[in-house]
Amino acid sequence: MSRDSSSPSLISALVHHYDDLVDLLRRRFGDRGFARDVMQDVCVQLLEQPPKAAVHTPLAFLRRVSTHLAIDRYRVEQGRRAWVESMAELPEQAAAQPGQEEQVAARQDLDALIDVIENLPPRCREVFVMHKIHQIPQAEVAQRLNISRQMVEKHLKAGMAACRGKLQSPERS
Known part of the structure; x- marks a missing residue:
């Protein structure tokens, strides 16, 4: 590691x-511990990577370097804080697992809908399945089926009415 003659004057x-x-960093960022951590980083940086060119005004250079490091560190800490806060807002589980009764009811609804769709008139069933199940646009369904x-x-409309009617029928309850 080659040292520039300005490094000893910077360290002193x-x-x-x-x-x-x-104090400069504390006034700007409001935390003495933060300011000391930044100054420690400045010391390490000067020892590991001394400036390549001579520094004629060491105090101005140190102020600039310490301020830039403080800004970088502050941004990183703000990003971490925002991430932690956003994580705190998330629920512990993505979604609660449905109970046995809910699973049975959902399976019964699905079976009822399958039965309704299977019993639609052939062309109605074909249109309904193409558009609602396979998500083919209406214009393309029309073109494919001529x-x-x-x-x-x-x-x-007929397919949706049949499905709605089955799901809302009193015999389901």
Whole structure:
């Protein structure tokens, strides 16, 4: 590691002005512990990577370096804090597992809907399955089946009415 002749003067300036630099950062960022941590980072940086060019005003250089490191560190801590706060808002579990009764009821609803769809008239069933199950746009369904869009809409309305009727029927309860 090659040292520039300015490094010893920077280190001595850092030692001489340490308290002033800590106070500068404390006033700007509001936390003395944070300011001391940043100054420790400045010391490490100067020892590991001394400036390549001569520094003519060591105090101004130290102020700039310490302020830039403090800003970087503050941004990182704000990002972490925001992440932790957003995680605190998430529920412990993604969703509660449905109980046995809810699973049975859902399976019965699904079976009833399958039965209704299977008992639709053939063209109605074909349109309904293409659009609602396979998510094919109505225009494409009309084109594939060589029928008008109005006919597609008519079949979809009939299929939806049949499904709705089955799910709302009193015999389900």
